[in-house]
Amino acid sequence: MRRWIGTLLTALLVAAPLWALYKHAQEKGNERAAQFKNIQTDYQKAVPNVEKAYKAAKTVEERKAVLEKLNKDFAPRIIKLVEEGPKDDLAFQMLMFAIQALPIVDSKVFDLLEHWAKAESANTKLLCQYLLVRPHAEAKKLLQTILDQNKNKDIQGFACFALAKLAVEQVNKGDKKASDEAEKYYERVAKDFADVKFGNETTLGEQAKGPLFEIRYLAIGKAPPNVASQNLDGKKVELKDYQGKVVVLDIWATWCGPCRSMIPHERKMVKKHKDKPFALISVSADEEKGTLKKFLEENDMPWVHWWDGQEGNIVKGWNVQGLPTIYVLDTKGVIRYKFVGAVTDELDEAVDKLLAEVKDAK
Structure with a gap:
C-alpha cells in the first residue's frame, strides 16, 4: 500500500501516454471512449483527496479503508465499460489504466486481459513489460498463459521474466518454496530468451544473470563463492x-x-x-x-x-x-x-x- 500511494501521481503520468497511444479508438460519437475519459477526469480529481485521507489515517485499517473506497469508486465503472467491448483496443487501454492506477487490482481485470494472451501484438508486449516492472500476484495465471500459448518470442520472454520477478517477490515475503520457481523461470530466460532486447542497451539474458546468481549462491544457508x-x-x-x-x-x-x-x-x-x-x-x-x-x-x-x-x-x-x-x-x-x-x-x-x-x- 505504501508503494502505491507513493506512486499514485506517477500512475496518472504513465496513463496519459497510453491514452495517446490508443486515441484512434476515440472516434467521434464513441460513447465508451467518452465515458472512459470521464472516469480518468474523476480519478484525477479524487487523487488529492485520497492522498490527504491516507496520510491522515492513523491505523492500518483506516489506510486500507481509504484505498478500498478508491477501488470501489472506480473498478466497477472500468470493468463495466470493458465488458461492453472486451476485445477492442479501448478495452485494453482501460484495463491497463486499472492496473496502473488502482491500489488493489480486481482479479476480474486480469481475467479480462486474457483476451490478449495469445495475441502477438504491441498490446500484449506492453502488458508483459509493465508486469515485469510492477509485478502483481494476481497476474500469475495470465502471465503463465502468455508464456505457454503466445508464439512471439519477445512476448514470451517478457512474460517469463515477469513470472521470475513475481516469484522473487513471494520469496521476499517469506515463501521459501518460491525460490525454486524463481530459479526455474530465470533459467528459462537464460536458455530460451537471452537475446530478447530489454530497452536499448541490454537483453533479458544480461538482466537475468544477477538474479540467477543471487538465487543460486546468496540465499540464506548458502556459502557464496569467493569474491x-x-x-x-x-x-x-x-x-x-x-x-x-x-x-x-x-x-x-x-x-x-x-x-x-x-x-x-x-x-x-x-x-x-x-x-x-x-x-x-x-x-x-x-x-x-x-x-x-x-x-x-x-x-x-x-x-x-x-x-x-x-x-x-x-x-x-x-x-x-x-x-x-x-x-x-x-x-x-x-x-x-x-x-x-x-x-x-x-x-x-x-x-x-x-x-x-x-x-x-x-
Missing part, C-alpha cells in the same frame, strides 16, 4: 581471507541516508566485538573512490573498507538492488542473515548468536 574487490589503496582483497570470523558485509554508499544513519551503531558494534573473531567490511558503491576516501577522512569509521563502485564484483555481480544491503556470514563463510535497509537491533542479535556459536564450539 574480490579492492581496498582504499587499490589492492586486491578477497572474502575468503575472512573465513574463521563472523563477517558483516555492509554494502553501502556515502550518499545513502539510511546507510549513514547506521554509522554510529556500527562504531559501537566494532568496539563491542574488538577482541572477538568478528569483522565488519563496508563495501562502497560510490562511483568514485575519491568520494569514499574523503568521507572517511571526515567521519570516524574504524573498520575494513572496500571500494566496489557501481560495476564491481559485489555491487553488480551480487545483484544489489537497495542500499544498505547487509549479509552476515558465519565462521564457515555461510550466509546466515540478510538485511536490506538500515537495521540495528536485529543485526546485533544476529552477530551475537553467531559469536555465541563460536564460543560454544570451543
Whole structure:
C-alpha cells in the first residue's frame, strides 16, 4: 500500500501516454471512449483527496479503508465499460489504466486481459513489460498463459521474466518454496530468451544473470563463492581471507541516508566485538573512490573498507538492488542473515548468536 500511494501521481503520468497511444479508438460519437475519459477526469480529481485521507489515517485499517473506497469508486465503472467491448483496443487501454492506477487490482481485470494472451501484438508486449516492472500476484495465471500459448518470442520472454520477478517477490515475503520457481523461470530466460532486447542497451539474458546468481549462491544457508574487490589503496582483497570470523558485509554508499544513519551503531558494534573473531567490511558503491576516501577522512569509521563502485564484483555481480544491503556470514563463510535497509537491533542479535556459536564450539 505504501508503494502505491507513493506512486499514485506517477500512475496518472504513465496513463496519459497510453491514452495517446490508443486515441484512434476515440472516434467521434464513441460513447465508451467518452465515458472512459470521464472516469480518468474523476480519478484525477479524487487523487488529492485520497492522498490527504491516507496520510491522515492513523491505523492500518483506516489506510486500507481509504484505498478500498478508491477501488470501489472506480473498478466497477472500468470493468463495466470493458465488458461492453472486451476485445477492442479501448478495452485494453482501460484495463491497463486499472492496473496502473488502482491500489488493489480486481482479479476480474486480469481475467479480462486474457483476451490478449495469445495475441502477438504491441498490446500484449506492453502488458508483459509493465508486469515485469510492477509485478502483481494476481497476474500469475495470465502471465503463465502468455508464456505457454503466445508464439512471439519477445512476448514470451517478457512474460517469463515477469513470472521470475513475481516469484522473487513471494520469496521476499517469506515463501521459501518460491525460490525454486524463481530459479526455474530465470533459467528459462537464460536458455530460451537471452537475446530478447530489454530497452536499448541490454537483453533479458544480461538482466537475468544477477538474479540467477543471487538465487543460486546468496540465499540464506548458502556459502557464496569467493569474491574480490579492492581496498582504499587499490589492492586486491578477497572474502575468503575472512573465513574463521563472523563477517558483516555492509554494502553501502556515502550518499545513502539510511546507510549513514547506521554509522554510529556500527562504531559501537566494532568496539563491542574488538577482541572477538568478528569483522565488519563496508563495501562502497560510490562511483568514485575519491568520494569514499574523503568521507572517511571526515567521519570516524574504524573498520575494513572496500571500494566496489557501481560495476564491481559485489555491487553488480551480487545483484544489489537497495542500499544498505547487509549479509552476515558465519565462521564457515555461510550466509546466515540478510538485511536490506538500515537495521540495528536485529543485526546485533544476529552477530551475537553467531559469536555465541563460536564460543560454544570451543
